[in-house]
Amino acid sequence: MRKVMQYGFMDLLRSKWMIGYGAIFFCITSVMIYLIGDFTKVIISMMYLVLYLIPLLSIVLGIMYGYQIREYIAWVLSHPISRRQVFMGYYLSLALVLVIYFAAGMGIPFLFAGIFSTGSASAFGILLGSGVVLSVIFSGMAMWVVFANDNKLLGLGKGLLIWLVMTILYDAFFLIAVIAFEDYPLETFALIASILNPIDLSRILLISNLDISALLGYTGAIIQSVLGTSGGMVWVLAGYIIWLIFPLWRYLRITSKKDF
Amino acid sequence: MIEIKQLHKAYRHRQVLHCIDMTIKKAGIYAILGPNGSGKTTLLKICMGLVLPDNGDVYINHESVRASNQYRKLVSYLPQIARFPDNLKVQELLRLTELLRGKAQRKEAIIEMFGLAPYLQQSFRNLSGGTQQKVNLTTCLMYDAPLFLLDEPTAALDPVSQLRLKEFLLKEKQRGKIIVLTTHVPHLVQTVADEIYFLLSGKIHFHGTVDQLVDAYQASDIEEAIAKLLMHQQEKIKV
Numbered sequence: 313m314r315k316v317m318q319y320g321f322m323d324l325l326r327s328k329w330m331i332g333y334g335a336i337f338f339c340i341t342s343v344m345i346y347l348i349g350d351f352t353k354v355i356i357s358m359m360y361l362v363l364y365l366i367p368l369l370s371i372v373l374g375i376m377y378g379y380q381i382r383e384y385i386a387w388v389l390s391h392p393i394s395r396r397q398v399f400m401g402y403y404l405s406l407a408l409v410l411v412i413y414f415a416a417g418m419g420i421p422f423l424f425a426g427i428f429s430t431g432s433a434s435a436f437g438i439l440l441g442s443g444v445v446l447s448v449i450f451s452g453m454a455m456w457v458v459f460a461n462d463n464k465l466l467g468l469g470k471g472l473l474i475w476l477v478m479t480i481l482y483d484a485f486f487l488i489a490v491i492a493f494e495d496y497p498l499e500t501f502a503l504i505a506s507i508l509n510p511i512d513l514s515r516i517l518l519i520s521n522l523d524i525s526a527l528l529g530y531t532g533a534i535i536q537s538v539l540g541t542s543g544g545m546v547w548v549l550a551g552y553i554i555w556l557i558f559p560l561w562r563y564l565r566i567t568s569k570k571d572f
Numbered sequence: 573m574i575e576i577k578q579l580h581k582a583y584r585h586r587q588v589l590h591c592i593d594m595t596i597k598k599a600g601i602y603a604i605l606g607p608n609g610s611g612k613t614t615l616l617k618i619c620m621g622l623v624l625p626d627n628g629d630v631y632i633n634h635e636s637v638r639a640s641n642q643y644r645k646l647v648s649y650l651p652q653i654a655r656f657p658d659n660l661k662v663q664e665l666l667r668l669t670e671l672l673r674g675k676a677q678r679k680e681a682i683i684e685m686f687g688l689a690p691y692l693q694q695s696f697r698n699l700s701g702g703t704q705q706k707v708n709l710t711t712c713l714m715y716d717a718p719l720f721l722l723d724e725p726t727a728a729l730d731p732v733s734q735l736r737l738k739e740f741l742l743k744e745k746q747r748g749k750i751i752v753l754t755t756h757v758p759h760l761v762q763t764v765a766d767e768i769y770f771l772l773s774g775k776i777h778f779h780g781t782v783d784q785l786v787d788a789y790q791a792s793d794i795e796e797a798i799a800k801l802l803m804h805q806q807e808k809i810k811v
Contacts, residue, residue: 386617391644391673392645392673
């Protein structure tokens with residue numbers, strides 16, 4: 313696995329798309345720090361970038377990379393190495409490169425601006441952490457989509473649909489549900505629904521740690537009122553673990569039975 | 573060395589291989605022939621564990637290809653279409669191959685045979701189709717394995733490289749290797765193949781030497797024999 317990962321990593325690290333991905337975060341973060349100045353406000357603004365841009369770019373770049381490796385995967389698999397090791401190697405190299413470019417792109421401007429000498433260091437840490445987790449989750453989803461769909465366009469379309477459902481349609485659906493069932497208790501439903509969306513989990517994690525409860529949203533408010541702050545954190549972490557494992561499990565299962 | 577038993581494979585509803593039995597034990601060059609879609613590539617891919625059979629099994633050196641992947645150390649496989657990571661340089665790809673498979677015994681000799689030295693520092697995206705095929709061949713032939721499975725080895729090669737490859741294969745045969753290849757080039761089959769397996773609609777339609785095939789269809793060479801075989805088959809279908 314280490315061997316595949318090493319070369320997948322090298323290949324991706326030099327990819328212009330990935331360098332562009334890092335550059336986007338670097339430019340936006342630098343401009344925001346320069347224009348806004350106040351770290352708390354910058355972190356709140358960056359939160360939306362982390363919540364919406366990381367899932368979108370991770371899944372799109374991951375799908376593009378996945379279809380590229382599909383073209384020569386048969387050659388790799390013809391060597392004395394197990395399928396599981398090959399596919400884990402590619403998944404880990406994708407996740408690692410996305411994490412590195414995100415962390416470097418967003419982290420370097422904050423470091424130069426002296427984030428660690430201010431009171432916002434922990435909020436920055438949580439922002440960085442949730443960005444890392446989202447990168448890894450959506451890398452897994454991208455690889456799952458790629459090997460579940462032989463048609464490139466269909467795969468890319470499904471990837472974009474996943475992003476659209478989790479970012480926009482999920483909130484719209486919730487709003488409709490709350491209005492339609494306002495006379496019924498929705499706590500259990502909201503708790504379960506929050507775990508179905510890793511982006512919502514990240515939003516809950518970030519907002520409850522940034523002291524801006526007004527932005528918490530319906531599921532976040534229910535989690536905080538039902539489970540409390542620490543219970544809510546356990547809930548979010550449990551959700552993260554499910555989302556880290558489930559796409560990876562599907563991806564490894566599909567690739568173990570697929571003809572190449 | 574290779575034993576194929578009762579092999580069946582269907583892609584969705586299309587039967588690609590139907591009850592294939594084949595045993596190759598002696599050193600030599602074995603050509604798998606057949607029209608497009610007859611199952612040649614699928615057969616080689618099953619031998620390498622890339623395609624999973626619906627029924628039956630392949631044994632290489634008495635080891636089932638479903639059971640482990642270590643038998644692949646004994647096999648050098650050439651895939652039909654050479655696609656490699658675009659950002660990797662040729663040198664890095666050869667190093668990756670050695671990392672995956674172990675040190676190659678004759679890397680320099682094969683690089684020299686195909687004149688690849690000037691391309692070693694170039695990225696894949698900058699190489700022509702023919703040069704990519706030479707790199708593909710190098711990753712396969714640089715290992716002194718007892719068994720070679722070559723899927724269309726002469727595709728996209730210039731005449732000089734084709735000649736060198738042919739000489740190389742004959743030399744390897746003399747060294748006791750088993751070489752199984754698929755090709756659409758009748759001339760290559762006529763000059764190098766010891767035995768032919770002709771696949772038609774996923775079944776072995778003919779198995780024998782080149783002379784036996786030529787005699788069976790009263791042809792002057794293998795090209796004519798294959799053409800007659802296919803025409804005969806088409807007439808049978810019409811009737």
